[in-house]
Amino acid sequence: MDFEFTPEQNAIRKHMREFAEREIAPKAQMNDRECKFDWDIAKKIFAEGFLGCPIPEQYGGLGQDYIAYGLMTEEVNRVCSSTRTLFSVQTSLVALTILRWGTEEQKQALLPKLCNGEFIGCYGLTEPEAGSDAANQQTRAVKDGSDYLLSGQKTWISCGTIASHALVFATVDPKLGHKGITCFIVDTKSKGFTAAAIKGKLGLRASDTASLFLDEVRVPEENILGGLGNGFKVAMSALDNGRYSVAAGAVGLVQGCIDACTEYSMVRKTFGKPIGEHQQVQAMIADMVADCEAGRLLYLRAGHLKNKGVRNTLETSLAKLFCGEAANKAGHNAVQIFGGYGYSDEYPVERYFRDAKVLNIYEGTREVQRMIIAQDALGIRYANGQPSGKPTALAAVV
Numbered sequence: 001m002d003f004e005f006t007p008e009q010n011a012i013r014k015h016m017r018e019f020a021e022r023e024i025a026p027k028a029q030m031n032d033r034e035c036k037f038d039w040d041i042a043k044k045i046f047a048e049g050f051l052g053c054p055i056p057e058q059y060g061g062l063g064q065d066y067i068a069y070g071l072m073t074e075e076v077n078r079v080c081s082s083t084r085t086l087f088s089v090q091t092s093l094v095a096l097t098i099l100r101w102g103t104e105e106q107k108q109a110l111l112p113k114l115c116n117g118e119f120i121g122c123y124g125l126t127e128p129e130a131g132s133d134a135a136n137q138q139t140r141a142v143k144d145g146s147d148y149l150l151s152g153q154k155t156w157i158s159c160g161t162i163a164s165h166a167l168v169f170a171t172v173d174p175k176l177g178h179k180g181i182t183c184f185i186v187d188t189k190s191k192g193f194t195a196a197a198i199k200g201k202l203g204l205r206a207s208d209t210a211s212l213f214l215d216e217v218r219v220p221e222e223n224i225l226g227g228l229g230n231g232f233k234v235a236m237s238a239l240d241n242g243r244y245s246v247a248a249g250a251v252g253l254v255q256g257c258i259d260a261c262t263e264y265s266m267v268r269k270t271f272g273k274p275i276g277e278h279q280q281v282q283a284m285i286a287d288m289v290a291d292c293e294a295g296r297l298l299y300l301r302a303g304h305l306k307n308k309g310v311r312n313t314l315e316t317s318l319a320k321l322f323c324g325e326a327a328n329k330a331g332h333n334a335v336q337i338f339g340g341y342g343y344s345d346e347y348p349v350e351r352y353f354r355d356a357k358v359l360n361i362y363e364g365t366r367e368v369q370r371m372i373i374a375q376d377a378l379g380i381r382y383a384n385g386q387p388s389g390k391p392t393a394l395a396a397v398v
């Protein structure tokens, strides 16, 4: 087991930290206040090629591994969760899914432009009646010659109003259950496709979130991703990558809380000494540091397995659950450490507190992660398709 980063991984982390400090952090508070997706920041991210971090160079990416990608994502989220969401969607949910399931033509046509930001992707799985129960897709795909006509509604779709292409999951036959679900690559300029921004969010205010409406949107057969009826597998494999970036991002949020709190605690004085010298404040900081270190190891282990090409649904779920919970605890305690000042957006911790909540909602709620983990431990359903931990009494008999 090697706990050292390679010189290349360290260089990417350092480069991303400097970029995030210089380009993202100074505008994060105002973008949050104005609920503004910042195209200037996005264009700088595109120009650096960051969105193609784990995509092979032959498809326009940086050709880096999942560890480098995790570290990059962490550094972005250390200053801004909204900006990190762009990475989770464009790189993890869309580009890596096309890399895994796409035909050579689809990869050639889409990946270079997703890496350089010419195309923006979104991932349309959730519907008004299908969130945790993702197999309950109501969006229909009806065959019409060599095309399909897609009709239905998606909701809570990140990057939904800015996307040029959407991965839309729809059923070709509701009687087939999850085996009827198919993933379509949809050009958002198609007739019958509209998107409406969702306003009034608790957090991620500088991230674009939308409902998508499809009214007989014509999609050619060659835009099916991963084959007819394989959409549920495509969706779940995408979430394995999305949850990884969410876990890494959550660790970044915890690190952001630590950085803000350690600085403030040595400056703010009560009872004649810095609050950092009070044991109860130290305890909150100690918990943040311990959670940050543990969370980082969990997501890096998942990244290591991804690099090896080994199934890692369990390890990714563990990382997503733990890191999401850690981020919520850290955000909560960071506001506490700042006292009344933590309650205003003069300091970033109230944004961290609000932005943390979505980490245990999207890409599978914390309850869904617990379901995956517990079912694996009990031997009811192995997350990686086979026992991955110590055999339990139940696992031995299943």
Ligand SMILES: Cc1cc2nc3c(=O)[nH]c(=O)nc-3n(C[C@H](O)[C@H](O)[C@H](O)COP(=O)(O)OP(=O)(O)OC[C@H]3O[C@@H](n4cnc5c(N)ncnc54)[C@H](O)[C@@H]3O)c2cc1C
Pocket: 089, 123, 124, 125, 126, 128, 130, 131, 132, 133, 155, 156, 157, 158, 159, 204, 209, 358, 361, 362, 363, 364, 365, 366, 367, 368, 371
């Ligand atoms: C800001 C934001 C961005 C998002 N971006 C995207 C995106 O880009 N693409 C996309 O497809 N979706 C996206 N989502 C949607 C997100 O993935 C869903 O909200 C999430 O999966 C939960 O689904 P739901 O909201 O329908 O809640 P429900 O599924 O209705 O769940 C409600 C509550 O019940 C619990 N629950 C449900 N079933 C069980 C069970 N079997 N056991 C125990 N508890 C259970 C849940 O954990 C939750 O606490 C986004 C959401 C948000 C808030």
